[in-house]
Amino acid sequence: MGEKISLFKEDGRRTDGRAPDELRPIKIKVGVLSNAQGSAYIEQGKNKILAAVYGPKEALPKHISLPDRCILRCRYHMAPFSTPERKSPAPSRREIELSMVIRNALEPLVMTSLFPRTVIDIFIEVLQADGGTRCAGLTAAVLALADAGIPLRGLTAACAVGKAEGKVIVDLNDIEDKYGEADMPIAYNPTLDGITLIQMDGIMSKEEIEQALSLAITATQKIHKMQVDALKERFSLSRREV
Amino acid sequence: MSVTEQRPIISKLEKQELYRLLAEGKRVDGRSLFQHRNLSVQLGYIEKAEGSALVELGNTKILAAVKVGVALPFADTPNEGILIVNAELVPLASPVFEPGPPSEESISLARYVDRSIRESKTVDLSSLCIVPGRSVYSLYIDLYILDYDGNLIDASVIASVNALGTTMLPKYSVEGQNIKKLDESFKLELKDYPVSLTYAFLGDKYVVDPCLNEEYASDFTVSITVKSDDRFCAIQKNGGGMLSPKSFLDLLEKSITLGKELRRVAYSQLVKND
Amino acid sequence: MSHGNEQQRQRPIVVPGEPLGDSKFYIPGMNTLKISDRFFATTVGIVRVDGKRLDVISLKSFYQPRIGDLVIGIVKEPNVAGWTVDINSPFLAFLPLSEYPEKRIRLSRDNISRILETGTVITGVIKDASIFSSPVITLKGKGLGVVSSGTLLNITASKVPRLIGKKGSMLSVIERATGVRLTVGQNGRIIVHSEDSDIIAKIRNVIEMVERESHIYGLTERVEALLVGRKS
Numbered sequence: 001m002g003e004k005i006s007l008f009k010e011d012g013r014r015t016d017g018r019a020p021d022e023l024r025p026i027k028i029k030v031g032v033l034s035n036a037q038g039s040a041y042i043e044q045g046k047n048k049i050l051a052a053v054y055g056p057k058e059a060l061p062k063h064i065s066l067p068d069r070c071i072l073r074c075r076y077h078m079a080p081f082s083t084p085e086r087k088s089p090a091p092s093r094r095e096i097e098l099s100m101v102i103r104n105a106l107e108p109l110v111m112t113s114l115f116p117r118t119v120i121d122i123f124i125e126v127l128q129a130d131g132g133t134r135c136a137g138l139t140a141a142v143l144a145l146a147d148a149g150i151p152l153r154g155l156t157a158a159c160a161v162g163k164a165e166g167k168v169i170v171d172l173n174d175i176e177d178k179y180g181e182a183d184m185p186i187a188y189n190p191t192l193d194g195i196t197l198i199q200m201d202g203i204m205s206k207e208e209i210e211q212a213l214s215l216a217i218t219a220t221q222k223i224h225k226m227q228v229d230a231l232k233e234r235f236s237l238s239r240r241e242v
Numbered sequence: 243m244s245v246t247e248q249r250p251i252i253s254k255l256e257k258q259e260l261y262r263l264l265a266e267g268k269r270v271d272g273r274s275l276f277q278h279r280n281l282s283v284q285l286g287y288i289e290k291a292e293g294s295a296l297v298e299l300g301n302t303k304i305l306a307a308v309k310v311g312v313a314l315p316f317a318d319t320p321n322e323g324i325l326i327v328n329a330e331l332v333p334l335a336s337p338v339f340e341p342g343p344p345s346e347e348s349i350s351l352a353r354y355v356d357r358s359i360r361e362s363k364t365v366d367l368s369s370l371c372i373v374p375g376r377s378v379y380s381l382y383i384d385l386y387i388l389d390y391d392g393n394l395i396d397a398s399v400i401a402s403v404n405a406l407g408t409t410m411l412p413k414y415s416v417e418g419q420n421i422k423k424l425d426e427s428f429k430l431e432l433k434d435y436p437v438s439l440t441y442a443f444l445g446d447k448y449v450v451d452p453c454l455n456e457e458y459a460s461d462f463t464v465s466i467t468v469k470s471d472d473r474f475c476a477i478q479k480n481g482g483g484m485l486s487p488k489s490f491l492d493l494l495e496k497s498i499t500l501g502k503e504l505r506r507v508a509y510s511q512l513v514k515n516d
Numbered sequence: 517m518s519h520g521n522e523q524q525r526q527r528p529i530v531v532p533g534e535p536l537g538d539s540k541f542y543i544p545g546m547n548t549l550k551i552s553d554r555f556f557a558t559t560v561g562i563v564r565v566d567g568k569r570l571d572v573i574s575l576k577s578f579y580q581p582r583i584g585d586l587v588i589g590i591v592k593e594p595n596v597a598g599w600t601v602d603i604n605s606p607f608l609a610f611l612p613l614s615e616y617p618e619k620r621i622r623l624s625r626d627n628i629s630r631i632l633e634t635g636t637v638i639t640g641v642i643k644d645a646s647i648f649s650s651p652v653i654t655l656k657g658k659g660l661g662v663v664s665s666g667t668l669l670n671i672t673a674s675k676v677p678r679l680i681g682k683k684g685s686m687l688s689v690i691e692r693a694t695g696v697r698l699t700v701g702q703n704g705r706i707i708v709h710s711e712d713s714d715i716i717a718k719i720r721n722v723i724e725m726v727e728r729e730s731h732i733y734g735l736t737e738r739v740e741a742l743l744v745g746r747k748s
Contacts, residue, residue: 149674
């Protein structure tokens with residue numbers, strides 16, 4: 001069977017020393033790539049993720065375009081060296097599903113009817129993965145869209161909540177994701193009070209989900225504040241050019 | 243890359259009718275908001291497969307078949323059997339299904355059904371070990387969508403669990419390093435009977451078990467899988483749009499009640515046969 | 517960090533989702549989203565108050581063609597009845613045969629690609645700009661046509677008004693200080709009518725400063741200081 005991994009220390013803290021409702025350290029920088037119209041980089045714990053946006057641009061071939069709105073093309077991809085075992089560069093079924101789930105979370109955010117017959121390409125590259133990559137990737141993608149000057153219905157922040165050894169926890173790292181009892185990534189838009197991404201796998205009771213949802217909203221509001229600060233910092237004079 | 247879909251166009255009149263009826267608590271096919279379509283299950287439809295079931299939910303028809311084999315276990319689970327779910331959106335099922343490599347819809351469907359079965363521990367994979375570290379049973383569940391009239395997820399979960407419930411595993415004898423297939427077989431034991439409930443959101447209303455037009459007209463859907471003990475093992479929002487936290491919590495509550503009734507109907511033949 | 521803080525006073529930046537006000541007191545303008553009584557910014561930008569109207573001027577945006585805009589385009593490829601032109605916008609523009617100033621050349625489908633080759637720089641005016649079809653440009657007009665010499669520079673489209681200045685004040689400062697004429701397209705492209713590398717370098721610096729500091733007060737003075745103070 002293998003030794004049982006304990007996800008909590010004796011003092012109730014998690015394997016990385018955090019309290020159950022504590023986020024990992026997050027660093028965000030907006031406007032990091034010179035070619036993309038918009039870009040952002042996020043570090044959350046050991047996650048290192050880059051997001052870039054190209055567009056809006058003419059949608060070609062014409063048959064993919066829609067006459068009354070802009071279409072979104074989204075690619076979530078993990079670099080081969082992002083995980084302990086080398087990951088094949090070819091898109092896995094998981095990456096295909098996550099590309100879809102992330103695009104669905106961005107669709108209601110972008111004011112697509114302002115750019116008919118165009119396309120916006122969104123790329124999320126996970127350079128190093130440590131649990132919660134779809135959430136961190138989405139958080140960065142939203143900033144890349146804002147950086148590109150694309151009109152948005154507010155911002156959206158994402159965070160995974162879940163359960164480990166019976167306790168509800170926030171921002172699962174890789175070990176907690178693998179050995180915990182449930183993982184529930186959530187993306188939330190505080191301006192419109194709406195959830196745009198929600199998935200769950202594991203086992204949770206209704207009460208546990210309620211508790212986790214409440215923690216998720218608090219966590220995403222904290223991350224949202226970091227997004228706002230990062231955007232303002234990007235365009236202020238005091239930032240040194242690197 | 244995931245690209246915004248080109249949905250078939252629903253005429254304005256059809257959409258208006260849908261919303262008009264919804265405002266009165268009714269649906270186009272006469273159902274109430276939280277009523278399922280007719281469900282029929284035929285067990286053992288494909289005799290050459292080790293397990294199978296044909297499910298019809300309204301006009302949606304899905305065939306699930308289980309093929310059993312023997313394989314090397316995965317390195318990190320040397321004593322566990324292998325479960326793999328695959329879904330095929332067969333082109334004859336709908337004008338929008340095209341032949342070719344698996345689309346994101348088919349992959350997403352297969353992965354959700356997989357999570358519903360795996361996380362609920364419907365099959366105890368550790369009971370499928372033949373020789374630890376060397377030989378384990380592999381269960382391939384193939385979902386074959388034959389007719390698409392909305393709500394592939396719920397019908398697929400029901401089809402898969404029923405197919406697993408009819409699965410006969412060949413017995414193997416272990417002789418040193420070798421295994422020998424015997425003539426006997428034994429029934430795969432199910433540990434749980436999960437059902438999924440899919441809701442389509444149209445404006446501020448939501449309905450369970452959407453038919454095709456409701457699905458196309460909807461802003462998004464939410465699928466929730468609930469186990470026999472009323473706990474949840476899989477949840478997924480599909481499509482764009484925004485879900486309010488309050489509606490989400492209401493859905494959880496509804497799913498427990500609707501789940502009990504759906505489970506009774508969907509798995510009645512399995513329980514009888516046990 | 518000695519920047520002379522009074523001069524560096526910044527207008528506050530708003531981000532998407534930031535509440536701007538109540539629609540009972542203000543009228544929501546550009547780049548805003550109204551939800552029941554309140555409205556919010558939809559892009560990163562600076563708030564501009566114009567009487568009762570609140571606009572958000574995006575700090576970064578792409579060019580949206582408007583009828584009458586002077587644009588500098590790059591010919592992309594010949595088409596059945598004209599040319600597709602890149603105007604630095606999400607929408608590719610179309611220059612119909614009928615809008616090419618004829619000059620005794622018989623235009624036919626065969627010689628379209630020879631008249632305007634791919635990569636040719638042109639100055640035109642937007643004649644038609646509905647979002648449901650490609651914007652149309654015309655080369656018929658004074659000062660419009662092919663640009664065969666000079667240097668092409670770029671600036672974010674939303675900064676063009678700042679580069680031109682109130683009644684062309686900033687542009688006059690630049691042209692006076694460098695002795696060189698500039699053609700500024702509303703689509704963020706600039707032709708400097710000179711190939712002198714020192715002058716080009718000075719103008720590049722000015723453009724960078726406008727890009728960076730467009731939302732900080734006293735920009736025109738700083739640009740003047742930059743141009744006058746700098747020797748080659």
